[in-house]
Amino acid sequence: MITRQQLIKKYIEFFKSKNHKEIPNASLIPENDPTVLFTTAGMHPLVPYLTGQKHPLGKRLVNVQRCIRTGDIEEVGDDTHLTFFEMLGNWSLGDYWKKEAIEFSYEFLTKELKIDLKKLSVTCFRGENNIPKDKEAEEIWKSLGIKKIKFLGKKDNWWGPAGKTGPCGPDSEMFIDGIEIWNDVFMQYNKSEKSKYESLKQKNVDTGMGVERTLAIINNQKNVYETELFKPIIKKIEHLSSKKYEDHKKEMRIIADHIKTSVFILAEGIVPGNSEQGYVLRRLIRRTIMNLRKLGFVGTDLINPIAEEVFKIYDYPELEKNKDKIYNEINKEEEQFQKTLEKGLSIFNKTVEKEKKLSGKKAFLLYQSYGFPIELTQELAQDKNIKINLKEFEKELAKHQKLSRTATKGKFKAGLADNSETTARLHTATHLLHTALRKILGNHVQQMGSNITPERLRFDFSHDKKLTEEEKQKIEDLVNKQISKGQKVEFKEMSYDEAAKLGALSFFREKYPEIVKVYSVGNFSKEICAGPHVKNTKEIGNFKIQKESSSSAGVRRIKAILK
DSSP states (O other): OOOHHHHHHHHHHHHHTTTOEEOOOOOSSOSSOTTOSSOOSTTGGGHHHHTTOOOTTOSEEEEEEEEEOOTTGGGBTBSSOOSEEEEEEEEEESSOOHHHHHHHHHHIIIIISOOOGGGEEEEEEOOBTTBOOOHHHHHHHHHTTOOOEEEEOTTTSEEOOSSSSEEEEEEEEEEETTEEEEEEEEEEEEEOTTSOEEEEEEEEEEEEEEHHHHHHHHTTOSSGGGSTTTHHHHHHHHHHHTOOGGGSHHHHHHHHHHHHHHHHHHHTTOOOOSSHHHHHHHHHHHHHHHHHHHTTOOSSOOSHHHHHHHHHHOOOHHHHHTHHHHHHHHHHHHHHHHHHHHHHHHHHHHHHHHHSSBOHHHHHHHHHHHOOOHHHHHHHHHHTTOOBOHHHHHHHHHHHHHHHHHHHHHTTTTOSSOOOHHHHHHHHHHHHHHHHHHHHHOTTOOEEEEEEOSSOEEEEEEOSSOOOHHHHHHHHHHHHHHHHTTOBEEEEEEEHHHHHHTTOBOSOGGGOOSEEEEEEETTTEEEEOOSOOOSBGGGTOOEEEEEEEEEETTEEEEEEEEO
């Protein structure tokens, strides 16, 4: 039996022996990328380097990355879908190409994981839209003795671009007894605005191997829920509910997945809310409660006794450090949802008393606004001998899901990272804002998160009270003073320790590699960063604070624009 830690160590050490440098596990909340809500893959934090920027640790990289994907929340509960997972990955940034990448994959699977060659099959890109068949990958696999090679089209064996334009290319997937274990992506094309595919100057290799799925495969387990990453959580649910997993698989899987994901999102400082990451978190917690109710759980303080198991499975420092806060936020959301459910129940009763029936639209309103799953509404309706127009409900639900998917895709419209001139101006402005806040409010101010879109910047910082009008004006004036000075924006590469000695701002120690980039704005600001920047502050424009508000307990949020 191979454990999670053994698998991760094996993978990292193997690629280190192939001259790869280990990079840190980045935040689940993309710091400089407005196009996605969460880090969705190991390559996500590497986007600037995949498009040509030089990485401080070189051209060969490896890591394990926490990821969240929310596009298939409704599918969670089957054998394959998860919202939170860990991804093992290795990258070549314009260094080795298909031969080495495929040989590394083959060697790790057959020598390190000792997988029987007879069980291994692969897929390659068959060619489509004037892009040729990937014969190169096929020949390499053949030379290694792989006989089971299947060719598939763009739907299955092609990656990207993430937006309308950008790096993309064919991939080669590996399967053990028909279950996908690993994917090697070969970014060799750039898709232009005119939908032309041109060869990239810097060809990259991006690979991904899911920890959960790999553990299940190599330990001969039927699915990810049988692994050590879910078993303790499911056993706790069984114990607390006095029900068996075999009889309630779907509910228990949803509960285990959603609680784990919620704990990791809360550890990042996100709290339940009505937009972006906060909305996803609220939805996960509420779906958890509804599934707990199906198992007979009632009242509040249902989640935390199960969430305890997540802290035992994973060794990320953010979890232990934020444990009390995580528990408190879960309790608060449970109490709030309890009130929402009572409101929904009241609306249900009033509606059916008045109309003696329930339209699909009303059933959907209960689902969308009050978190009532259709099953609960059906149960309540059955008790009162009332029929629901299910076809109308399904029509409304499909419409809502289509809008959700469109909104999610909309996040990608600028590509995986928007490094436009506007974004560079806004990003450099956050450095000036960060330093200005510390100078005006005090050195207790620390960056707690930032989000930049082409329209505005959002900056979260530690401070326990509302800013006065005078403080806001002083901060704004100080930022604009530095802009008007025409300060040079420069960077130097150095060790993290050296950067710390120089006084460079950084508050996410575990997220930085050994060698970092330190950006200086004249003598005013010095900060560890990898985001896009202007060359001179005069390029920024006029800085204007639009709004200052509370983000969560002890954290304030500023939204600002550039004129």
